[in-house]
Amino acid sequence: MPGELTPQLATQLADLPVAEALARLEEESLLQPESAVALARFALPMTEGNPPAAQRLVDLAAALHERTGAQAQVVPWLAYARARLALVGGDFAGAEAALQEARTRWQALGEPVLLARSGLGLTQVLAVQGRYADAQAVVSEAVDALAAIPDRDVETELIYLDARINAATLLSYQEQHAEAAAEFAAVQAALAALLESADDNELAAELRARLGLVGIDAAISQTYLDNPVAAAATLAEAIALLDQPEVRYDRGRAHSNLGHLLTRTGSFAGALGEFDAATLDMLGTSDPDSAPERWDGADVLFLDHAIVQIALNLLPEATANLDRALV
Structure with missing residues (x-):
């Protein structure tokens, strides 16, 4: 039976030349398209702290992709990982092109959640270049695609709310503060409802942090709308919610x-x-x-x-x- 491509194994493979890494995958019975997807996904968190290792994993995933018959489901993951590497390297044009490829491929595969996730990445790339109208169009498409998914699970719902937060932030950048404030308030209400029904401590902690972070953004819109009392109350609530060590800086x-x-x-x-x-x-x-x-x-x-x-x-x-x- 095939083994499991674990994060530990991926870290080891990132230190090997491609030929040796492929041989190791063969020893572990992991020469399969699913392993190429896993390698691309494991590369994503590495792009910030160790871009060279992330690049080696992406190169390995591409080599494995060719060796296992170039399956369609692998291609968008390779493009998505390459986009992240390009963004870290300051190559906005390369990141945009790779994200557009990932979006096109996921759309063809009928993957609305992954299509939306890549849309959020593209939104950030466009926004950082000041292309707010283009970014707004992309994020609106992502919001609509996710809203159309019936019976969203918690993970999909959080991606949907992330998309709405991005949309609200873009409205704020374009000085549409009333519209931004309304959208932030709607997201806060949705997150609060999820928190109230959460029966898992880890999920509850994540939701508290998300609520606190949205509160910081919401207070900015309230301040621009000359409502300092509401902004102060929102910030005080955000401070109370941001009680986890990993969000101490945000607090x-x-x-x-x-x-x-x-x-x-x-x-x-x-x-x-x-x-x-x-x-x-x-x-x-x-x-x-x-x-x-x-x-x-x-x-x-x-x-x-x-x-x-x-x-x-x-x-x-x-x-x-x-x-x-x-x-």
Whole structure:
């Protein structure tokens, strides 16, 4: 019987030349199209932390694809993995072309969920280039395709809600804040309903994190709509929801956004507490000087913190934060 292509085996194969890796797959009775799909999928999380290893896995998947008869279901996965590698390398044109190929192939195979997933990837590639209208068209297509699936399971429902979040974010980028706020609110309601019915602790934790992250985005739209009270309440709720270690940095962002909002409304003491909390969450310490390696990306936090400290006549502390922001 064929063995199982595990993540551990995929990691080992990524360190081998293609010929040796194919021989290893043959030893494990894994010379089959399903293994090519698995290799492409295992390459995806590697693209961020170890692009060369991810590239080797994709090359191996392509070689295995040829050896096992070039099955149609493998092709879009190869294209999808190549798109991710191109994006990591800053090749937006290459990423767009590969994602378009993946979408075309999955559409031909009648795979609406995978078609939508690749559409979300293409949406991000287009948005990062400022092509918001094109991105909106793609994500709207993904939303419609997923909405048409009857009796969506939880995984498909979460992809559907991700698509709606992307659509709302694009509306916000295009300054359609009322429409964005309405869509964020609808997604929040859907996630809250899923959370209420969740009977699995891991799923509940994921849903809490998703609700918290959507809350950060929703509060931005509420702020643009000149509704600071609602925005502050949304951020406070997001902070409470983002209680898992893996989203601690995001909780810090929520604290920072709330601090910025309180500064605008003249609540300097409250803002100071929020910026202190943001520093702890985003830098992992209340003493920024003990972690200068984490300052990258915290310049806005330091500047906002300093503004409040100046307003409260905490001049030495403000000077220190301004110095950090300028590093």
